[in-house]
Amino acid sequence: LCRQRNLSPDQQLIAMSLIGDYPFAVHNVMFVPTLLSQATPAQQKKWLEPAKNFAIIGTYAQTELGHGTYIRGLETTATFDPATQEFVLHSPTITASKWWPGGLGKSSNCCVVVARLITHGKDYGPHTFLVQLRDYETHQPLKGITIGDIGIKMGYDAVDNGFLRFDHVRIPLENMLAKNSKVTPTGEYIKPKHDKLSYGTMIHVRAGLVNLSSQALKIATTISIRYSAVRRQSELESPNKEVQVLDFKMQQYQLFPLLAAAYAFHFAGARMVSFYTSFLAKQSQGDIGMLAELHFTSAGLKAYATELANAGIETARRCCGGHGFSKACGLTDLYESFSPACTYEGENQVMYLQSARALIKALQAVSEGQPVFAVLGYLSKPTLPAWAARLPADLNETGNIIQLFEHRAKRLVQHAAATLKEFGSRGQSPALAWNSSALELIAATKAHCELYVLNSFADTLRSATVAGTSFHGALNNLFQLYAYAAVERNLAEFLVDGYVADFQVALIRAKVQQLLASIRPHAVLLVDAFHLSDNQLNSSLGRYDGNVYEHMYAWAQREPLNKDQVPQAVKDYLQPLMREGRARLTSKL
Amino acid sequence: LCRQRNLSPDQQLIAMSLIGDYPFAVHNVMFVPTLLSQATPAQQKKWLEPAKNFAIIGTYAQTELGHGTYIRGLETTATFDPATQEFVLHSPTITASKWWPGGLGKSSNCCVVVARLITHGKDYGPHTFLVQLRDYETHQPLKGITIGDIGIKMGYDAVDNGFLRFDHVRIPLENMLAKNSKVTPTGEYIKPKHDKLSYGTMIHVRAGLVNLSSQALKIATTISIRYSAVRRQSELESPNKEVQVLDFKMQQYQLFPLLAAAYAFHFAGARMVSFYTSFLAKQSQGDIGMLAELHFTSAGLKAYATELANAGIETARRCCGGHGFSKACGLTDLYESFSPACTYEGENQVMYLQSARALIKALQAVSEGQPVFAVLGYLSKPTLPAWAARLPADLNETGNIIQLFEHRAKRLVQHAAATLKEFGSRGQSPALAWNSSALELIAATKAHCELYVLNSFADTLRSATVAGTSFHGALNNLFQLYAYAAVERNLAEFLVDGYVADFQVALIRAKVQQLLASIRPHAVLLVDAFHLSDNQLNSSLGRYDGNVYEHMYAWAQREPLNKDQVPQAVKDYLQPLMREGRARLTSKL
Ligand SMILES: Cc1cc2nc3c(=O)[nH]c(=O)nc-3n(C[C@H](O)[C@H](O)[C@H](O)COP(=O)(O)OP(=O)(O)OC[C@H]3O[C@@H](n4cnc5c(N)ncnc54)[C@H](O)[C@@H]3O)c2cc1C
Ligand SMILES: Cc1cc2nc3c(=O)[nH]c(=O)nc-3n(C[C@H](O)[C@H](O)[C@H](O)COP(=O)(O)OP(=O)(O)OC[C@H]3O[C@@H](n4cnc5c(N)ncnc54)[C@H](O)[C@@H]3O)c2cc1C
Ligand SMILES: [Ca+2]
Structure with a gap:
């Protein structure tokens, strides 16, 4: 104000x-x-x-x-x-x-x-x-x-x-x-007739936060990727020719999965909204069944998307080196305005745990042969001993990717349930056992949400608007990178039961390398596709025209401190200090 | 200014x-x-x-x-x-x-x-x-x-x-x-006589940053742990009695490893400084051998410590829930002033890679039977097929902990070297292959640095000032938590070659749970031991007397906006708007 x-x-x-x-x-x-x-x-x-x-x-x-x-x-x-x-x-x-x-x-x-x-x-x-x-x-x-x-x-x-x-x-x-x-x-x-009446609004608000996470990542990657294509630092092969920092592998490894996440959350948010819209239609016919299905997932998704976006803004800023700290970059302000989303509308850890309740319940239902929500269908699929992908080409199969994440989500839900049970059998009350199992419960929810996001992405790739278009190849690369980078980030969760073997880890590593290389030539185009105007970005580093340095220089000239060569504070504090110092030295001579 | x-x-x-x-x-x-x-x-x-x-x-x-x-x-x-x-x-x-x-x-x-x-x-x-x-x-x-x-x-x-x-x-x-x-x-x-002349100053500056990282974590954990002991939110077992949020497992799992890191970096920084001091003594006798040994490690340590502390400040702030975003908390300012340490004095990714050069060289030297620096002695130890710890009690052996981290560091250095070689054999120039292997090189450096920090911690536990004192038990718990939380964070690196087996993962998990429970009753004492004054903390949430809410309330009253009930901006913009709105409604009636 x-x-x-x-x-x-x-x-x-x-x-x-x-x-x-x-x-x-x-x-x-x-x-x-x-x-x-x-x-x-x-x-x-x-x-x-x-x-x-x-x-x-x-x-x-x-x-x-x-x-x-x-x-x-x-x-x-x-x-x-x-x-x-x-x-x-x-x-x-x-x-x-x-x-x-x-x-x-x-x-x-x-x-x-x-x-x-x-x-x-x-x-x-x-x-x-x-x-x-x-x-x-x-x-x-x-x-x-x-x-x-x-x-x-x-x-x-x-x-x-x-x-x-x-x-x-x-x-x-x-x-x-x-x-x-x-x-x-x-x-x-x-008292109210239904206790689920507020679900709809909550889903809508949370879908809004998934979209907000996407939007934040779009801004962050646009600024950081464009700047990384302008910024040249160090020589790599050719002497006297510095490379764009976007050619450094770590820069790609940090930024491209965030680019993929910006798209992924866009699709996941859209899926939630369309879900909500079709719910509204059905609600008028008295059917609120499908609501509960998304309600619990949405709590976890809120936490998952905001957490990843929040960390992503920081990563994108750090990828800008020193200039990332300048307000001319725009990412420090984005961080400040986005970060509370991890806490308001439900603190993230609390949201994950809330989602986990439904997962544990669903697993119980499955074990009793009862039906579960479609989105939890993977809990009743048979467990395979090993991941099906054995050749490099197998890693391109969307089915194999989904299978990998379904297996992991199911295993983690089972593991969380087993942990709960174990603490219970050691005499802890349900509330204490729940608290003791928090780490396992949260891991399960994250895995479930990651699967949800991947499914939204895969659905989009299959949809009429994308399938067969020239954009499909690039999006498919981002989909795969989103998936395999997530595997590398959480590798132990895929390894622990031997589902993924060492040779498959090597295949995944090679695939990620190949994806980074494939995305590299299109990276700037892929952020340009977000169509964020220079006004929206408000960043000297992320400008469309790439005139980063001229703009930063001009921006600095407008700093109010620069109105006077010798600002009042210098006159008041520093000049007397310096004069005194000189006097002391002269008197010593 | x-x-x-x-x-x-x-x-x-x-x-x-x-x-x-x-x-x-x-x-x-x-x-x-x-x-x-x-x-x-x-x-x-x-x-x-x-x-x-x-x-x-x-x-x-x-x-x-x-x-x-x-x-x-x-x-x-x-x-x-x-x-x-x-x-x-x-x-x-x-x-x-x-x-x-x-x-x-x-x-x-x-x-x-x-x-x-x-x-x-x-x-x-x-x-x-x-x-x-x-x-x-x-x-x-x-x-x-x-x-x-x-x-x-x-x-x-x-x-x-x-x-x-x-x-x-x-x-x-x-x-x-x-x-x-x-x-x-x-x-x-x-030209200068020696090209290593600047090493000493650089080590000193970097040791300063490791100490700074420790100091930042001391402040962050003091604020967040004290507040978590005051804040009560939700019931766990007893009805009508809300629990301290410090009793939530995730709160402990997030904060206690940071507390351990505050101590760990304190010891690592001190070790670097004492190393530098004894170097200065030897330098006067013309011996600068030991300098090179720490020089390369210190680049990685700078990155490792600042990265962990930077993320830790954010974690500690988020653990304060909504109030963490208030300037009355103090952690947003700490984040702003600390964060550039990840970038200045050598951008962290660049620092890791710089350290990695020496690791790769040392591995080469070992393979040629040449001597390497003491700090790299683990590279020439024989590789064991499996981790020695088999019973819960084995996890208390410092030797087993060091062995675990030595194995992992050695394996990751070898893996990075192999990756480099492979890209070379596929026709990439050394510079390109280096870039392609960046992820593996950085993982190796982090593992090396983690080992260095653990060794500093273990040395301190053995030292006369700590061994046998009443403080030893508590510090030993923090040492073990620092180690085992790091294992859980990077679990795949310990699993991938089968060195750690599934049953050992379960032992580690149980050990972490036990450590969190052991540290819980002493957590506030352990931050009090940092002796940070309320003045130094400048935080309503982290006050020694725990009067958080009274202090926050009083702090808010001092907000300049509160001087006037109706500030000028409201008079200028909002009141006309509201009057207009009312007028529009009246005229409609
Ligand atoms: C608050 C603050 C205070 C400062 N104070 C001073 C000061 O007093 N005096 C002074 O001289 N400077 C100062 N600096 C500047 C600071 O030292 C530099 O910003 C810092 O060294 C990083 O360099 P850069 O900005 O060129 O980053 P860049 O090198 O442009 O980094 C951009 C990205 O490229 C990557 N990258 C760059 N080169 C490589 C490579 N070879 N291999 C792999 N990746 C690479 C980085 O990892 C990073 O992600 C200050 C900066 C800040 C933020
Ligand atoms: C910028 C901003 C704007 C806001 N705007 C509004 C607004 O317009 N209207 C409004 O009413 N509110 C608003 N809020 C408040 C916000 O909704 C709350 O801060 C938020 O819900 C978090 O609750 P808390 O602060 O009580 O966190 P706490 O619950 O105190 O969280 C502290 C810690 O305890 C942990 N914890 C707490 N309970 C549990 C549990 N049961 N299990 C496990 N861990 C637990 C949390 O994970 C966290 O780490 C705003 C907050 C911010 C920062
Ligand atoms: Ca600010």
């Missing part, structure tokens, strides 16, 4: 997508959608129009100073008072202060508040309430409400993430968002 | 240690030491006193816009003119502009410049020259000199990293730093 940044429109878009680098992001992405999904038609009628016209600016306040992950632990209470037909909102402790909501500190005058609903002395857990925070005219906080900005954080300089406390603040009964559950005037609690 | 930050004194110390978050860092850490190591006694007499009295403030300008890693490619020239007994400094292109030196932009009035020495038409490559940049009285740039700030970058807001261009600037002959090589008045070039 009051601090300045130089984000490109596209970086802003990324930032906006969930939490927002501008004060309306949470208004648009959380406040309005929550009204749409949780408010009754009457409530929507009352608040949606003002919200859409920015007569009210809202935010979504769930997280508290003391609680984020564990929503049942939220301390803010909304106690129903039948005498006045009001809820009394209260923050009993400092840790009950709402903390982090974007736009809460200074901009918003309204808010969806998540608070524990209490009526007739009974605690029904977290529910949502619409609360006016500030006077619509003066913008001063209403009585009993303390609001402010939570202070400076990494990135998001333009967003006033805020805190909020209630001292027995009264709101009318009709401000409880009552589409799913509600309280009657006499204080009876009526 | 003109931008503000809130770094703690210790974060400043970290920053200062090499590049500096204040304008004198490069003066103290690069400028003065360069005079000490490369200037003649006469030159030292002339410049050292003024430098020490800050009558002159200097920096070290090597990197150019176009060249950092490849020093032979530097474009700035220093051409000797025998007629006037001067060097003419010139920047022929934009890419020849010096770029990045700390304090160059606005603060320094002097500079050590690295430029290609040309005399009698012959190019002798990069040499160092002392150049006055600004008038000592007015601080205005001298004729022919263009200087400025390179603009905003990640972190280091207080340092004026600068650019510098020369337009035929003349400096006297005696400004070439001439301790090692020099030019006579007639323009004859006299």
Whole structure:
């Protein structure tokens, strides 16, 4: 709000997508959608129009100073008072202060508040309430409400993430968002019909984060690959002719799998969205079966995609050498605005573990001969003793790639289940055994997600829009690189049971080398295909025209410090110091 | 300089240690030491006193816009003119502009410049020259000199990293730093006696970076482990009693190996420094043999330690959940100031590859029956078919741990050499084959460095200061965790040749679990032992007294935005927008 940044429109878009680098992001992405999904038609009628016209600016306040992950632990209470037909909102402790909501500190005058609903002395857990925070005219906080900005954080300089406390603040009964559950005037609690009703929205939000991960990787690889084609450093073969750093094997090995991931997440995100769309169609016919299938995968995918993209931005920046640290590169800002995606909308470790529950359940179902979701079909396939690929050409078979990842995912789910069981048999309670097996559970989820992404990619390659086009070959190389680089990264998981043998490791290594070489000549074209404008990239290093150095030089000239040859700070501090030093020396002579 | 930050004194110390978050860092850490190591006694007499009295403030300008890693490619020239007994400094292109030196932009009035020495038409490559940049009285740039700030970058807001261009600037002959090589008045070039003379300083600088990595991890783990002991989130066993997040297995699995690394790098850095000190003693007797031994390892160690610490800061921050992103946590600033250490003083990938050259050479020497450095003794040990540890208790033997890592390092060096050879036999030139084998070469160097660090740790455990003390048990747990967590992280490297069998993988897994559980009760004590003051940590989350929430709340109140309930920006932009919205709605009614 009051601090300045130089984000490109596209970086802003990324930032906006969930939490927002501008004060309306949470208004648009959380406040309005929550009204749409949780408010009754009457409530929507009352608040949606003002919200859409920015007569009210809202935010979504769930997280508290003391609680984020564990929503049942939220301390803010909304106690129903039948005498006045009001809820009394209260923050009993400092840790009950709402903390982090974007736009809460200074901009918003309204808010969806998540608070524990209490009526007739009974605690029904977290529910949502619409609360006016500030006077619509003066913008001063209403009585009993303390609001402010939570202070400076990494990135998001333009967003006033805020805190909020209630001292027995009264709101009318009709401000409880009552589409799913509600309280009657006499204080009876009526619970929601379905507990899966929120799945759809969650999938949609998580698909958004997979797309965001793709977008972040597109920006990162465009900047880093273009720069690596401009940057020349060291001689390789010809004397007096320095090579493009993109010719260094490690540069390729670091950047090309990220390029592949940018495409892979694009397809995976699209698959999730189309899944969600066809769900909406079926839902109208009362069929919500397919929803649960993607719901649990989507938690893991959120974690998997954001984690890989977050690390990828860092890798891409480091691949730019020293200039990667300059704001002229653009990747430090991208990192700052993207990185929180690993934590908000569900902390990644927590998301992986949430997904793992469904995997363990499904394995149990398989062992009992019950049907499982299509996406888990691999759990009931027979286990083969060894990977089928034996000749270099076999590594080009998509079937062999999928088989490899299905085997590994299945084995890791089994291993996690066995670990759980073992800790249980040693006397640990289910909760403790779950915690003791966290590493194995997370490995299983990651393997499951990697398979999901590979399947989305393979489906796309087979689809009408890609199959048979000139783009198919290049995409197929990226698909294979995505897969085999993942194998090399997690090699032990493929080796441990002897499924992949030493000679196959060598085949994979050779294949990766060959893929890097095949992708090299097209690398710049493959990032150009993302069609990111120079404006979106906001990077001297990643410019389309490749005039990196001229642009960096010109950019530096615009640094405000350069307005004066001798800035005030030098006059005030350094010049006296230097004068003193000279005087001391002269007096010594 | 003109931008503000809130770094703690210790974060400043970290920053200062090499590049500096204040304008004198490069003066103290690069400028003065360069005079000490490369200037003649006469030159030292002339410049050292003024430098020490800050009558002159200097920096070290090597990197150019176009060249950092490849020093032979530097474009700035220093051409000797025998007629006037001067060097003419010139920047022929934009890419020849010096770029990045700390304090160059606005603060320094002097500079050590690295430029290609040309005399009698012959190019002798990069040499160092002392150049006055600004008038000592007015601080205005001298004729022919263009200087400025390179603009905003990640972190280091207080340092004026600068650019510098020369337009035929003349400096006297005696400004070439001439301790090692020099030019006579007639323009004859006299080359240095030893090419290993600079090794000592380099080891010292790199040991400094290993220590810096330790220091960064000490800060990161202190903050994150203390906070994880305060933060309670979710119930595990007892209803209505949330657990400390430090009890979550993944939290331990992420943080405790970093704690171990903080100690490990402390010992490795100390070993390097003591090595250097005993070298200085022997050097006076003309013996520089032991220098080369550490020189090559130190390049790899610099990369290994900074890489692990850099990733560790990020991990520690993410372990703080949402609050990790607040500047009140302190870890985002630590990341910004530490991260460039992966790039400056030798980009990490380049450093690994540099180290690898010596490993490959040593293996060749071993195969020819020639002696190798002590630190490479493992290359000539016989290869055992399987790891000796067969029972859980065997995993406690330090000998078994070292054997495991010696085997893996040797195998990876052999594998890298074989890969090199294979690419050669397929017709690639040595330079190309080297590039094609980069991944294998780097894996070998990492394994070598990991072994070096483990040996330093093991030596410390055996040393008089630790053996037999009450601290020994706790340190020994950290040593073992450092080792076995590294095995799990790189498991395939231990599995691929069957040296570690499946049952041993299970033993290692169980051992890691046991170590995490043993370390858990002492974790907070083990970070308290670093004795970092609250001032040094500058973190609400990592405070010694554990009053995290009170402190965060108080910290937020001090945010300047909170001075006004309705800041100017809201008055200027949001209030009109909201008024307009309301007006639109009213007119619709
Ligand atoms: C930039 C930004 C914007 C935000 N915007 C909003 C907003 O608009 N509205 C809003 O309401 N909130 C917002 N948040 C808050 C965000 O949603 C929470 O920070 C997030 O959900 C993480 O929760 P936490 O902070 O409680 O993490 P914690 O749960 O405290 O995490 C700490 C550590 O404990 C571990 N852990 C916790 N529970 C478990 C478990 N059960 N099992 C295993 N490990 C566990 C985690 O893995 C993590 O390593 C924002 C946060 C950020 C950083
Ligand atoms: C904060 C900061 C402070 C600095 N301070 C100073 C200072 O005071 N004085 C000064 O002189 N300089 C300074 N520098 C510059 C710094 O020393 C260089 O940026 C650093 O040496 C890296 O070189 P580069 O930028 O040319 O990277 P590049 O070499 O351009 O690296 C780009 C990519 O190419 C790869 N690559 C390059 N060459 C090879 C090779 N031969 N083999 C394999 N891969 C290769 C790298 O691995 C990297 O991924 C500073 C830099 C920073 C970020
Ligand atoms: Ca910043």
